[in-house]
Amino acid sequence: MSTLRILGIDPGLVATGWGAIERTGNSLAFIACGTIRVSRTQPLAQRLSLLLHSLQEVVAHHEPDHLAIEEVFLGKNPKTTLTLGQARAVALLTVGERPYAEYAPRTIKQVVSASGSADKQQIRDMLRRLLPDSPLAGAKNNTLDEQTLDEHASDALAVALCHAFSLKSKDLEQRLRETA
Amino acid sequence: MSTLRILGIDPGLVATGWGAIERTGNSLAFIACGTIRVSRTQPLAQRLSLLLHSLQEVVAHHEPDHLAIEEVFLGKNPKTTLTLGQARAVALLTVGERPYAEYAPRTIKQVVSASGSADKQQIRDMLRRLLPDSPLAGAKNNTLDEQTLDEHASDALAVALCHAFSLKSKDLEQRLRETA
Numbered sequence: 438m439s440t441l442r443i444l445g446i447d448p449g450l451v452a453t454g455w456g457a458i459e460r461t462g463n464s465l466a467f468i469a470c471g472t473i474r475v476s477r478t479q480p481l482a483q484r485l486s487l488l489l490h491s492l493q494e495v496v497a498h499h500e501p502d503h504l505a506i507e508e509v510f511l512g513k514n515p516k517t518t519l520t521l522g523q524a525r526a527v528a529l530l531t532v533g534e535r536p537y538a539e540y541a542p543r544t545i546k547q548v549v550s551a552s553g554s555a556d557k558q559q560i561r562d563m564l565r566r567l568l569p570d571s572p573l574a575g576a577k578n579n580t581l582d583e584q585t586l587d588e589h590a591s592d593a594l595a596v597a598l599c600h601a602f603s604l605k606s607k608d609l610e611q612r613l614r615e616t617a
Numbered sequence: 618m619s620t621l622r623i624l625g626i627d628p629g630l631v632a633t634g635w636g637a638i639e640r641t642g643n644s645l646a647f648i649a650c651g652t653i654r655v656s657r658t659q660p661l662a663q664r665l666s667l668l669l670h671s672l673q674e675v676v677a678h679h680e681p682d683h684l685a686i687e688e689v690f691l692g693k694n695p696k697t698t699l700t701l702g703q704a705r706a707v708a709l710l711t712v713g714e715r716p717y718a719e720y721a722p723r724t725i726k727q728v729v730s731a732s733g734s735a736d737k738q739q740i741r742d743m744l745r746r747l748l749p750d751s752p753l754a755g756a757k758n759n760t761l762d763e764q765t766l767d768e769h770a771s772d773a774l775a776v777a778l779c780h781a782f783s784l785k786s787k788d789l790e791q792r793l794r795e796t797a
Contacts, residue, residue: 486712512695515691519699519705522698523702526707527710529662530665530666533666534663
């Protein structure tokens with residue numbers, strides 16, 4: 438049975454989360470996760486370069502078969518949207534020739550926890566159950582332990598899981614291969 | 618007298634214009650310009666990669682001392698703003714360690730033609746006068762000749778000129794050096 442390695446990315450200009458998991462048949466395994474933070478005091482061009490190079494190193498190190506990216510939120514503030522567009526571009530630039538998919542936050546919640554309106558706690562409970570080896574499982578008393586796993590890495594693992602579940606639909610898998 | 622080479626960029630996801638000029642003292646010279654177009658049928662990740670690599674080749678070939686980028690317009694449509702954020706990120710990712718500045722379209726018009734509300738024709742007239750060696754000068758009867766120079770390359774030359782004029786203010790030059 439072949440193993441598929443998926444890297445999930447939660448793009449952000451201040452903090453970008455990433456999380457690698459493996460799916461072998463119906464079994465899932467946690468590989469690694471982390472958050473990349475770049476100083477706000479650097480000029481924007483340097484911040485984007487630093488973020489891209491850091492994320493490219495993660496991709497080169499973990500060699501994912503597929504990438505899954507959380508879609509950025511189109512807010513009412515154009516400046517925020519512009520910033521998110523830049524973060525999304527950096528994430529997309531790490532894809533290379535690999536198959537990838539983007540998932541809306543609502544879809545991720547629905548697929549991972551069966552509810553589009555699940556809160557962060559419910560998502561973390563599901564991550565803990567589905568990825569028992571992850572740092573989340575070690576977090577005490579059901580709250581997010583900032584020292585083991587922050588919100589961005591947690592969101593990145595969630596989008597990777599969302600992709601792993603979505604791939605069970607063979608149509609989607611086929612479509613992803615075709616766009617590879 | 619030292620020569621400063623400036624590369625202007627007009628970022629866009631469908632078409633990105635670029636234009637290289639040189640300033641030696643008060644004299645200006647046209648070096649080269651062009652437009653990079655990427656197929657809309659490619660997946661977004663591949664379009665961004667192609668655009669970045671093409672623009673990186675331009676920068677590597679022309680070895681500018683400074684880069685000048687036209688600021689993207691914050692429109693009311695969030696999808697458009699997100700797209701422009703992606704194009705801006707690609708432009709900024711080519712900057713590397715060079716000094717760079719971004720200029721609003723209104724500032725470019727003001728600096729290049731002394732009017733913030735100058736139309737495209739007035740800007741072209743100024744480009745033609747200031748850069749007599751450019752393809753614009755060869756355009757017949759005062760209209761833009763699509764075969765010699767399109768709108769994006771023209772806008773890129775305008776932002777490069779805007780930067781060249783702005784640098785005459787020594788304070789700005791100092792500031793750019795400090796942020797380099």
